Amino acid sequence: MPYKVIEDSPADFRERLFLPEVIRGVGIIAKQFWRNFFLQRDPNPDILLRKTPTVTIQYPEEKQPYPPGYRGLHRLVPREDGKPRCVACYMCATVCPAQCIYIEADEVEGDPIEKYPKRFVIDELRCVVCGFCVEACPKDAIRMDTGEHAPPTYTREGQLLDEKALLRGAPVSYQYDPWLRRGATAVDPKKLEEMRQRAKPFPAGATDELSQTPGFSVRQLAAEAKGRGA
Ligand code: SF4
Ligand code: SF4
Numbered sequence: 001m002p003y004k005v006i007e008d009s010p011a012d013f014r015e016r017l018f019l020p021e022v023i024r025g026v027g028i029i030a031k032q033f034w035r036n037f038f039l040q041r042d043p044n045p046d047i048l049l050r051k052t053p054t055v056t057i058q059y060p061e062e063k064q065p066y067p068p069g070y071r072g073l074h075r076l077v078p079r080e081d082g083k084p085r086c087v088a089c090y091m092c093a094t095v096c097p098a099q100c101i102y103i104e105a106d107e108v109e110g111d112p113i114e115k116y117p118k119r120f121v122i123d124e125l126r127c128v129v130c131g132f133c134v135e136a137c138p139k140d141a142i143r144m145d146t147g148e149h150a151p152p153t154y155t156r157e158g159q160l161l162d163e164k165a166l167l168r169g170a171p172v173s174y175q176y177d178p179w180l181r182r183g184a185t186a187v188d189p190k191k192l193e194e195m196r197q198r199a200k201p202f203p204a205g206a207t208d209e210l211s212q213t214p215g216f217s218v219r220q221l222a223a224e225a226k227g228r229g230a
Contacts, residue, residue, distance in 0.1 A: 071131045071144040073151075074122055076166040080173050080195040084163065085141035088115040092133035092142055100126035101133060114179065120163040124150035140172060173199040 014020050057063070066072070076084045088105035104119035127150075134144055146169065153159055173180065173195055180196050 066147055070147065071129050071134075072146040073124065073148040074127075074133070074142060074144055074161070074166060075146050075169045076117075076120060076163060077141050077143055077169065078167055078171045079177075079179070080171045080198055081191055082171070084117060084120070084167050085139050085172065085177075086117050086120065086137075087139055087141070088117040088120075089138065091136040091138060095132045095136040097130060097132065098123075098126045098128050100124075117163055120166060122161050122166065123159060124161055125156070125159040139177075140174070143169075145169075175199045 093101040100123040106118035
């Protein structure tokens with residue numbers, strides 16, 4: 001979906017007088033106020049389909065659907081066996097411009113060449129929601145596809161999400177996951193075979209964003225922007 005750039009037209013005489021525009025703005029607010037005050041809201045939870053002219057959204061009971069490219073709260077992607085896909089490589093923490101990812105690595109028991117994050121903490125208040133961590137991750141182990149905001153908290157510490165809070169959502173496996181190919185000693189052989197069967201090939205043209213938000217492609221948007229420039 002191409003983004004439209006709408007140029008601002010120069011202010012006309014009425015806008016330059018300023019006062020008519022103020023009165024118009026007050027009129028719009030007043031109209032909406034009385035609509036919200038007197039008219040019923042459609043009880044349909046799918047607010048996109050609401051028929052009434054009332055536009056106020058009763059957040060958090062009602063939520064507006066976000067566009068497909070929306071970057072939500074992080075999650076650590078689990079494997080089929082419930083462990084994090086993360087191999088504690090520190091790429092996300094290194095690339096993070098806000099320096100808000102803290103990782104402590106440890107060895108997987110019985111597998112000295114495999115690491116996992118013993119501690120993985122993200123400070124959601126410092127995060128600038130840039131998505132670089134998702135882009136940098138070589139294991140598709142961190143995503144921002146939850147569609148949620150950072151939850152409200154009364155304390156600063158409440159915004160520090162650790163590995164237990166972050167590890168959630170649908171598990172993901174790919175054919176070339178090293179723990180599937182060489183046979184992890186920590187995983188039950190039967191379970192390992194099940195995981196191998198369920199593993200999908202990583203789509204050849206996929207970026208992290210394409211794999212997490214179907215229909216949204218940074219490459220496609222970049223190509224469109226280049227086309228507009230030409
Ligand atoms: S989204 Fe950006 S700022 Fe937030 S944790 Fe990831 S890299 Fe850091
Ligand atoms: S989330 Fe990805 S980039 Fe970050 S440490 Fe884990 S594997 Fe590396």
